[in-house]
Amino acid sequence: MNIDELNTPAALVDVGRMSRNIERMQRRLDSLGASFRPHVKTTKCEPIVRAQVAAGARGITVSTLKEAEQFFANGVSDIVYAVGMIPTKLPQALALRRQGCDLKIIADSIQSAEAIAAFGRDHGAVFEVWIEVDVDGHRSGIAPEDDLLITVGRALVGGGMNLGGVLAHAGSSYEYSKHEDLVRIAEQERAGAVRAAERLRAAGLTCPVVSIGSTPTALSAERLEGVTEVRAGVYVMFDLVMHNVGVCGTADIALSVLTTVIGHQEDKGWAIVDAGWMAMSRDRGTQRQQHDFGYGLVCSKNGAPLSDYVLSSANQEHGVISRIGSVDRDIAKHFPIGTRLRILPNHACATGAQHPEYQAIAEDGTAETWPRFYGW
Structure with a gap:
């Protein structure tokens, strides 16, 4: 089939552009010494995720547990569910873990941490939980200097769970269009997440993973000291919002x-x-x-x-x-x-x-x- 034979409207993926976008991001993060965990919510498409993994991605980020189920069924086991966990979804998460999926979940409140710990104890399960950190006031998470960070960490560990790390997303980066502003936000994101990890470690809690990322900051960061992995999603396709932000041209979309x-x-x-x-x-x-x-x-x-x-x-x-x-x-x-x-x-x-x-x-x-x- 060729483009003239397609019914319209149809969603087209320019494979050449997509491949170049994947290579660009992977090459950049390799050069900065961080692992890359792409966010697959943009495409929800197995052939595209396969291309990202083939390029060097180590694990994936998802926004729904159905994404986790679908991609685990297709052979991807290292998965972060990057949405605050609620009690009603814990059985679905547990089912994935018992099937062999290395699923990580997140919490940013004492209520969520206690619910995860209680469910885990009741079902003889240990969840790996990452604490979401708010680095820019954009959406959710705990501020790096907030005492709640330590309280949540202790509730997880004291409740028998595995505190796997911290996770941050500089969503405010979408609000800028100058490179110097994106560099500043990227450093703010890095520094905030690293500071949160340092505070947890100083309190005697393990924090092996420091995970950050958005497409604008991943493409603008000048250094990633203290960061173990980066997440980004829309980079694989790009769009007009990203064009206006200044991280791609229309020829990259x-x-x-x-x-x-x-x-x-x-x-x-x-x-x-x-x-x-x-x-x-x-x-x-x-x-x-x-x-x-x-x-x-x-x-x-x-x-x-x-x-x-x-x-x-x-x-x-x-x-x-x-x-x-x-x-x-x-x-x-x-x-x-x-x-x-x-x-x-x-x-x-x-x-x-x-x-x-x-x-x-x-x-x-x-x-x-x-x-x-x-x-x-």
């Missing part, structure tokens, strides 16, 4: 949505396509950045950006392409009905999640279907 022009509103300068928000997602992450790409940047069928055109609005199954800054009253001539286009996404994770499969496009234009999965 490996995920796009193939769409077909189905109509026009010439007086408005609109071309109507069959990719709406069901194909692109409702994510408007670039709206808050320096360059707003609407619902996505329009490219030719072969992937070359048409820099003046964006998917400016989207209904469920209809998208509207228009020119930035002025009405294109010749849009029907520029994009006749039946024209095939690619749309680069704002957020690769969200757009990928709209599709049950990817069409992996090789250098020669042939397509191979790669399934992806949903659920929790």
